[in-house]
Amino acid sequence: MARLLQSKFVLCALFALLLFFNNANAQAINGSDTAYKHGMVVCAYPDAAKVGVEILKKGGNAVDAAVAVQFALEVTFPEAGNIGGGGFMVYRSAKGKTNTLDFREKAPAAAFEKMFQDSAGNVIPGKSLSTHLASGVPGSVDGMFKAHRKYGKLKWAELVQPAIDLARNGFKITKRMAGDLNSAANEFRKLNPDKNYLGKTDKWQEGDLLVQEDLAKTLELIRDKGRAGFYDGKVADEIVAEMQSGGGMISKEDLANYHSAWRKALTGNYKGYKVITMPPPSSGGIALLQLLQSVEKYPLHRWGYNSDSTVQLVVEAERRVYADRSKYLGDPDFFKVPKDTLLNPQYNASRMSSFTWAQATPSASISPGKIAGYESDQTTHYSIVDGDGNAVSITTTLNGGFGSKIFVKGAGFLLNNEMDDFSSKPGSPNMFGLVGGKANSIQPNKRMLSSMTPTIIEKNGKLYMVVGTPGGATIITSVFQTILNVLEFDQNMQHAVASKRFHHQWLPDKVFVERGALDDATRAKLEQKGYKIVDGGPSGRVDAILVTPAGYEGGADPRGDDTKEGF
Numbered sequence: 331m332a333r334l335l336q337s338k339f340v341l342c343a344l345f346a347l348l349l350f351f352n353n354a355n356a357q358a359i360n361g362s363d364t365a366y367k368h369g370m371v372v373c374a375y376p377d378a379a380k381v382g383v384e385i386l387k388k389g390g391n392a393v394d395a396a397v398a399v400q401f402a403l404e405v406t407f408p409e410a411g412n413i414g415g416g417g418f419m420v421y422r423s424a425k426g427k428t429n430t431l432d433f434r435e436k437a438p439a440a441a442f443e444k445m446f447q448d449s450a451g452n453v454i455p456g457k458s459l460s461t462h463l464a465s466g467v468p469g470s471v472d473g474m475f476k477a478h479r480k481y482g483k484l485k486w487a488e489l490v491q492p493a494i495d496l497a498r499n500g501f502k503i504t505k506r507m508a509g510d511l512n513s514a515a516n517e518f519r520k521l522n523p524d525k526n527y528l529g530k531t532d533k534w535q536e537g538d539l540l541v542q543e544d545l546a547k548t549l550e551l552i553r554d555k556g557r558a559g560f561y562d563g564k565v566a567d568e569i570v571a572e573m574q575s576g577g578g579m580i581s582k583e584d585l586a587n588y589h590s591a592w593r594k595a596l597t598g599n600y601k602g603y604k605v606i607t608m609p610p611p612s613s614g615g616i617a618l619l620q621l622l623q624s625v626e627k628y629p630l631h632r633w634g635y636n637s638d639s640t641v642q643l644v645v646e647a648e649r650r651v652y653a654d655r656s657k658y659l660g661d662p663d664f665f666k667v668p669k670d671t672l673l674n675p676q677y678n679a680s681r682m683s684s685f686t687w688a689q690a691t692p693s694a695s696i697s698p699g700k701i702a703g704y705e706s707d708q709t710t711h712y713s714i715v716d717g718d719g720n721a722v723s724i725t726t727t728l729n730g731g732f733g734s735k736i737f738v739k740g741a742g743f744l745l746n747n748e749m750d751d752f753s754s755k756p757g758s759p760n761m762f763g764l765v766g767g768k769a770n771s772i773q774p775n776k777r778m779l780s781s782m783t784p785t786i787i788e789k790n791g792k793l794y795m796v797v798g799t800p801g802g803a804t805i806i807t808s809v810f811q812t813i814l815n816v817l818e819f820d821q822n823m824q825h826a827v828a829s830k831r832f833h834h835q836w837l838p839d840k841v842f843v844e845r846g847a848l849d850d851a852t853r854a855k856l857e858q859k860g861y862k863i864v865d866g867g868p869s870g871r872v873d874a875i876l877v878t879p880a881g882y883e884g885g886a887d888p889r890g891d892d893t894k895e896g897f
């Protein structure tokens with residue numbers, strides 16, 4: 331009897347355990363629906379999310395919180411958080427006014443078209459990624475300073491101080507961060523024999539304290555002198571000395587001349603929702619609106635999330651839009667982007683006219699569209715809404731994980747390797763496999779094309795969603811699919827962010843799918859039609875906020891340490 335009771339107990343315990351894991355799994359997918367009325371921050375690292383929410387609690391607005399989060403991410407998320415890189419901000423005020431800020435890096439004045447090619451015209455592997463030449467002139471500090479000047483409420487110093495405290499006192503690193511630092515350790519050592527700020531004699535462990543004293547001093551200069559604390563004086567001298575020590579190009583003049591740019595937000599409509607997004611030099615906004623136009627007339631809601639029809643249609647739209655991206659998108663200050671044509675619904679409908687349900691369209695048969703006159707893994711995103719309803723969507727990047735992995739000696743921060751986002755040679759793929767041509771060729775002072783897609787969506791004239799993600803070439807498709815998950819497939823924000831994604835970018839002609847994105851039958855049907863489906867790694871880390879009748883609901887991507895904090 332005792333034995334029977336014992337085995338029953340064991341069975342019950344197993345059952346309870348199973349239920350617990352099932353619930354935990356459902357929670358990760360569907361997320362909690364906790365809604366907050368007074369403000370919310372969703373970003374890549376827990377300590378930075380806390381900093382942002384504290385600023386909101388002190389009476390700061392969404393832009394104040396964004397400035398504080400940007401600097402806090404530089405300290406706590408060195409993979410992509412930065413002062414040595416750049417990014418884009420999409421802003422919508424509580425009253426519905428929109429604006430965008432382009433703080434993308436620029437090529438130094440000495441840069442030239444073939445700087446990453448050898449004398450035979452071949453692209454030199456790694457030169458645009460892991461050298462001092464890989465860095466564009468950083469834009470983040472100027473961007474934050476300008477955003478604060480125009481929209482900030484609290485004092486600048488108050489917004490930079492939390493990052494200084496985190497750098498000086500240190501913070502406990504997560505397991506994932508310890509893994510990332512250990513993976514980069516050899517390259518850090520090789521590229522920075524005398525200044526490895528993220529090095530350690532033994533391996534990093536979860537819970538280790540990361541202290542960055544030189545970075546704290548740099549942030550103090552930025553706190554006290556604003557823009558000049560970075561683009562002039564000690565830090566500027568250190569950047570230039572670093573460049574000279576390794577054959578880089580960024581000069582004092584490049585730093586003094588760097589200015590971020592306000593650009594009119596790009597807007598479009600999808601089934602009555604207004605989509606507010608980033609114009610060039612990001613390709614993200616135009617590509618997102620093209621994708622939405624390409625699928626708008628189809629009954630995605632009826633077909634359902636990741637059904638074979640949904641996946642086929644979305645892949646075919648992505649194929650065509652990325653082909654256009656390769657030819658028509660570049661820095662609008664240097665290249666006339668045919669924006670009106672690319673955003674014309676008839677143009678996108680005509681691009682989809684070669685799509686057939688019977689089989690995959692081979693990418694080899696798709697070229698960029700014909701437009702008259704034109705013949706011839708690591709970023710990070712944060713979404714913030716304050717209690718008044720002002721919203722900020724910022725994606726910022728060093729390009730590769732930890733950028734070029736080269737530190738500025740004395741200043742304690744990492745430099746970007748954003749020059750790889752240019753097309754080093756027409757048709758030659760960059761680190762994301764993206765190809766480009768004249769529109770995105772290297773020229774002095776030009777901004778390299780980006781895929782970053784910070785976006786805000788309105789419903790009935792009111793704020794509805796704030797969304798964006800890192801992920802290189804997959805940024806655009808991850809934002810696109812997350813939006814569809816909410817608007818078409820009725821997923822809540824956490825569910826929409828966690829849902830598995832897939833990606834096609836014209837070339838290579840492959841559908842990259844996350845594990846679990848397609849069931850076996852769907853995959854088999856698509857393969858029968860000629861789709862080359864390959865298992866890819868995690869696609870993006872979307873951080874988003876949805877405005878519901880109950881309040882702000884966050885979606886923090888479980889693919890990373892991403893965190894939502896509200897009150």
Ligand code: GLY
Nearest residue numbers: 727729780781782
């Ligand atoms: N560095 C990635 C992007 O800007 O698209």
